[in-house]
Amino acid sequence: MVPVSAERPPEAAELDFASILDDLCRTATPGDDRPWSTGDLARACQEQGQDITSAYIHQLRTGARDNPTIAHVHALAAALNVHPAALVGGTRRPVREGERAGWRPEAVDHLVQILHSPDSEPWTAQKIAETIAARQRWGKISTKHVRHLIRGHDNPYLRTVLALADCFHVPPAYFFDEEYAARMDADTANIKALFATGIRSLATRISRSAAHKPATYQAAVNAILKAREHGQTGDKT
Template sequence: MAMVDDLSFAAVLDDLCRRPPGRRRPFSNVELARAVTDLGGDITDGYISHLRKGHRDNPTLQTIQDLAAALDVCPAAFVGGRYEREGEECPRRTFPAKLRHLFEAVYPPAQGPYTPEDAAAAISADGRYGSISASHIRELLHPAALPNPRLKHMLALAGHFGLTGDDGVPQAAYFLDDRLAAAIDAELADLKALRDAGVVEFAARVVEHASTWSPELRRQAVEAITQAVESGETRWVFPLGRE
């Protein structure tokens, strides 16, 4: 199925209702609500109407999951991800583990992992997707929880951890597509290896100070980073002075 140009939740949902995959005729709001109910969900046709018109734009993860199941698409389709559905696709079940992994794997060089307070403060200060509290982030992180975050919180968390596409839009699909999450986690594992080897911190130092370095020193820095990346070594001693 072709993706719509407007990637707003309303536009994607409306397009899926008008041209549902594997179905000859469109879904009315009443029919879609009934399909959700038949699969064990609970969404009213009135709420579906508001979502399609953009009058409501912040559905919960459970709502996204239920709509995706009824429309036979991957939940990530609503945020610019893949459309093809693979099996049950239950992102609520894996959300805490994915979020914990981001906290463990993604943080600035020479700084420890973000705390929920750090993330909440940064997201709330940015304001693009509203605010979030540290206590709510802790609830989302709890391994025994079945959290039900809203779409804007998923977008905000993805953006905070640098999961953005070429267009700068946060890749909330990480939380909605286990296949995509596995691919991103593999990249994060590579980043962690480079960080543990000192490469990330060194590269950041290069960016910060390169303007004051001689051409020869800059060349050595580039060579050192390239060799570290290509070698796959878990430990690396850079052949440069501190500054």
């Protein structure tokens, strides 16, 4: 299992949903000293109106099934008293009072709008579908369904979310955690600022790298922009 990091949740290809869920079940909910049994967890999910059986949870914990709906992810997270992003490798803290946590249906359209450089073609539903199919990791997705996702589908399957995350090179946690998404969006804005200054080769390398640490990355971007402002770098490539 890939370790969870507050700075960098795992990428889609690294995600092990079964291991994450099993680990969360074995870790007692705050205020309770007992790990979760599959039966207890199923009953807690059923109390939220989700048709989830203990057999189904056992299959999810063992990896026999790996494609719950987002509604099921939400129910599992609520029962376990963790942020929904925890199920995709993000923060494991409880949801804060008044916080909007969970699936962000507007995120797909937002990524379509912001994730392309001045030198690249904008994302389209067809391009997204073709990119997902070409990677041969998550199966195929129709252009029609991608359009539905862009319009804000509110309950896709997890593998669809992972396919989108893989396509856009963002951790799946981006689709569930507003705080983390805001940090990534700030990174994207800085990359665009680098392009605007003419430092294209560096901006391109940064934009393709999913392994940067936000604090280090931000410091590097700020230093480069400051140097550029004072004419200390002539990188125009």
